Amino acid sequence: MPRAANDPSFFVQIVIYGLANGAIYALIALGYTMVYGIVELINFAHGDVFTLGGFLALPLIAAFGLREDQSTGLGVYLVLLVVALIVMLLTGSLNVLIERVAYRPLRNAPRLAPLITAVGMSFILEGLMYMWQGANNVHFPDLLPSGRISLGGSASIGAKDFIVIALAVVLVVVLTTFINNSKLGKAMRATAQDRDAAQLMGVNINRTIAATFFIGAVLAGAGGMIFGLYFNTVRFDLGFQSGLFAFTAAVFGGIGNIQGAALGGLFIGMVKAFSDAYFTSQLTDVWIFSILILVLVFRPTGLLGMRVPEK
Amino acid sequence: MKGAKERAPKRLPLQGWTDRDTVILRALLVGAILFPFFATLVTGGSGGALINTAADAGVYVLLAIGLNIVVGFAGLLDLGYAAFFAIGAYTYGMLASGQLFGSPLHHEIHLPFWLLLFVGMFVAAGFGAILGAPTLRLRGDYLAIVTLGFGEIVPSVFRYLGQGSVLGNWTGGVNGIAGIDPPSLPFGISGPWSGEALRFLPRFDFVDPIAYYVLMVILVIVGVVAATNLHRSRLGRAWMAVREDEVAAAATGVNTVAIKLLAFSIGASFSGLAGTFYGAKLSLVSSENFAFVVSVTILIMVVLGGMGNIPGVILGALMIYYVLFNLLTNLPDLAASFASAIGLGFLNASHGDWPGLHDEVQRMNFLIFGLILVLVMLFRPQGLLPSRVREQELAKGVSEQAVFDLREEG
Numbered sequence: 001m002p003r004a005a006n007d008p009s010f011f012v013q014i015v016i017y018g019l020a021n022g023a024i025y026a027l028i029a030l031g032y033t034m035v036y037g038i039v040e041l042i043n044f045a046h047g048d049v050f051t052l053g054g055f056l057a058l059p060l061i062a063a064f065g066l067r068e069d070q071s072t073g074l075g076v077y078l079v080l081l082v083v084a085l086i087v088m089l090l091t092g093s094l095n096v097l098i099e100r101v102a103y104r105p106l107r108n109a110p111r112l113a114p115l116i117t118a119v120g121m122s123f124i125l126e127g128l129m130y131m132w133q134g135a136n137n138v139h140f141p142d143l144l145p146s147g148r149i150s151l152g153g154s155a156s157i158g159a160k161d162f163i164v165i166a167l168a169v170v171l172v173v174v175l176t177t178f179i180n181n182s183k184l185g186k187a188m189r190a191t192a193q194d195r196d197a198a199q200l201m202g203v204n205i206n207r208t209i210a211a212t213f214f215i216g217a218v219l220a221g222a223g224g225m226i227f228g229l230y231f232n233t234v235r236f237d238l239g240f241q242s243g244l245f246a247f248t249a250a251v252f253g254g255i256g257n258i259q260g261a262a263l264g265g266l267f268i269g270m271v272k273a274f275s276d277a278y279f280t281s282q283l284t285d286v287w288i289f290s291i292l293i294l295v296l297v298f299r300p301t302g303l304l305g306m307r308v309p310e311k
Numbered sequence: 312m313k314g315a316k317e318r319a320p321k322r323l324p325l326q327g328w329t330d331r332d333t334v335i336l337r338a339l340l341v342g343a344i345l346f347p348f349f350a351t352l353v354t355g356g357s358g359g360a361l362i363n364t365a366a367d368a369g370v371y372v373l374l375a376i377g378l379n380i381v382v383g384f385a386g387l388l389d390l391g392y393a394a395f396f397a398i399g400a401y402t403y404g405m406l407a408s409g410q411l412f413g414s415p416l417h418h419e420i421h422l423p424f425w426l427l428l429f430v431g432m433f434v435a436a437g438f439g440a441i442l443g444a445p446t447l448r449l450r451g452d453y454l455a456i457v458t459l460g461f462g463e464i465v466p467s468v469f470r471y472l473g474q475g476s477v478l479g480n481w482t483g484g485v486n487g488i489a490g491i492d493p494p495s496l497p498f499g500i501s502g503p504w505s506g507e508a509l510r511f512l513p514r515f516d517f518v519d520p521i522a523y524y525v526l527m528v529i530l531v532i533v534g535v536v537a538a539t540n541l542h543r544s545r546l547g548r549a550w551m552a553v554r555e556d557e558v559a560a561a562a563t564g565v566n567t568v569a570i571k572l573l574a575f576s577i578g579a580s581f582s583g584l585a586g587t588f589y590g591a592k593l594s595l596v597s598s599e600n601f602a603f604v605v606s607v608t609i610l611i612m613v614v615l616g617g618m619g620n621i622p623g624v625i626l627g628a629l630m631i632y633y634v635l636f637n638l639l640t641n642l643p644d645l646a647a648s649f650a651s652a653i654g655l656g657f658l659n660a661s662h663g664d665w666p667g668l669h670d671e672v673q674r675m676n677f678l679i680f681g682l683i684l685v686l687v688m689l690f691r692p693q694g695l696l697p698s699r700v701r702e703q704e705l706a707k708g709v710s711e712q713a714v715f716d717l718r719e720e721g
Contacts, residue, residue: 112388296457
């Protein structure tokens with residue numbers, strides 16, 4: 001358990017692992033925070049959309065002829081990029097469909113009704129993935145380069161870690177820029193602040209909400225595929241715990257706040273890495289959810305404060 | 312006092328038979344009493360399994376009634392209700408088995424079930440208060456998130472506190488606690504119904520499922536009476552006020568935090584009670600039985616049945632229990648025999664990727680349950696049997712206007 005507790009290079013290694021892990025949580029957390037910010041719904045199906053990203057990438061990777069042992073070179077990354085774009089498009093469209101079928105009709109219903117359909121959609125997605133690939137871990141091809149750069153001592157940063165962290169950073173920056181500068185982003189912020197007023201100003205509410213679900217799921221789908229490439233395994237119920245952790249991350253950073261969600265994701269990833277490495281993985285979720293409760297009690301608006309007022 | 316003069320008019324003699332909810336409650340009571348005879352009749356004398364299942368379903372009925380106080384009456388969303396269920400079950404498990412012999416205490420504790428029923432209730436209520444006190448100031452969904460976190464923490468802590476934990480083995484860890492004492496009474500009677508002569512017994516142990524069933528029915532009746540009376544009390548009206556508009560309730564002098572704390576604790580005590588019974592009946596508690604899915608299942612029972620309405624919640628609990636633990640588990644066999652009956656028997660054989668109809672249907676369980684949830688919610692977002700007040704609110708649309716509209720219609 002306290003393996004090399006005093007070894008600084010072990011510490012560095014855990015930090016890197018935590019960052020990579022946290023980057024994936026951040027990608028999921030962004031979707032939670034956006035959807036919650038705009039419709040105040042804890043979208044339980046979001047974690048499963050994330051898993052689905054990994055599951056959809058599997059046949060696509062096979063269809064493009066990528067093999068674990070043979071495919072090398074730059075071509076692989078181009079193909080992976082294409083696969084990722086298709087996966088993102090698919091999960092995005094699926095989430096729009098979910099919103100249209102299961103949440104939109106209940107927008108004026110009692111608040112618990114869409115929450116229950118969200119749980120229902122989560123079961124449906126998990127059920128579909130279970131029927132598709134069964135209950136066991138599914139191997140995900142190891143396509144990212146395995147090179148590692150030594151950081152002194154026994155610590156090293158893998159190309160995988162670097163790619164995952166870099167991808168997450170890029171996606172967060174792109175998203176933040178988009179929401180701050182584009183017209184659609186402005187419509188989203190307006191809708192989150194006051195739906196009725198936004199509508200009066202000519203914002204198409206339905207389209208804006210659908211776009212929010214689309215973007216959230218695009219990031220989650222990408223996250224799922226990145227998870228597969230990083231850990232080389234996916235499972236149908238993966239999204240459940242990852243989703244809860246990511247949601248915690250979103251709350252931690254201040255729900256409704258994009259940068260907050262990204263920061264929260266990294267933090268939660270770090271907590272998980274350190275708890276797993278220095279203590280016991282059995283209590284990891286206890287620490288994470290305890291942090292969640294403490295944050296909510298002492299700073300309910302999250303670390304970075306929330307932009308959306310409580311309605 | 313002005314209020315004392317404005318008494319409600321006396322109940323009309325027939326009112327009980329024209330009120331939908333009262334009629335349903337009475338029908339449920341009659342059904343509960345007749346059920347053992349029915350079960351024995353249908354199965355030709357061996358209704359034990361059916362009665363056993365019914366007693367298990369009763370646990371969920373009790374849980375749903377309790378969660379309804381939190382969610383339906385006071386409008387607080389609790390996503391970690393199973394945590395209190397776990398606390399009740401583990402309290403009983405630890406204090407009525409040999410478990411604590413292996414703990415740092417080195418002594419077995421065997422307290423009687425009847426005492427621990429109350430202990431379980433109070434421990435759960437206490438934890439409800441501990442969790443609620445700092446968090447109930449939060450509004451809306453933040454509370455839901457805190458309870459969700461608590462619901463994850465509690466089973467994890469119980470799972471951790473086994474062999475090899477820093478604090479010693481208190482809960483048996485992943486294996487849970489087995490060999491828990493069954494309830495027993497210091498007296499009993501045997502009679503022709505069990506094939507013996509009519510005589511008094513010095514001690515009656517709960518072995519037969521019917522004993523658990525009777526106890527469960529009594530607990531549920533007590534629960535229903537308690538919840539109904541709470542609902543009609545001053546406290547119940549305060550809950551409703553907080554649910555409808557917290558700011559307005561606070562402005563009219565309702566101590567909202569105290570009121571919410573009471574709802575939370577009382578709801579938790581129901582869960583603790585159900586947990587004690589559950590641990591005693593199963594004679595085993597394991598942290599796996601209190602996962603997030605359990606909290607969600609209970610919430611679904613409440614919402615599908617009709618939040619705030621006790622008969623609706625009971626019906627919802629029974630229906631969901633039936634679907635989850637009976638229909639979905641039997642569906643693979645049903646599908647297989649149905650396929651054979653209509654000449655599609657070839658579907659039952661497995662070949663290649665097709666695992667056979669039986670296994671395929673089994674794999675669809677998740678999917679089917681999800682579909683049921685979504686469809687019922689889409690077609691009846693107010694639940695199957697909503698409370699009157701809620702129903703009218705929904706018909707009027709926006710909830711902020713509801714109270715005003717109701718008064719206008721008089």
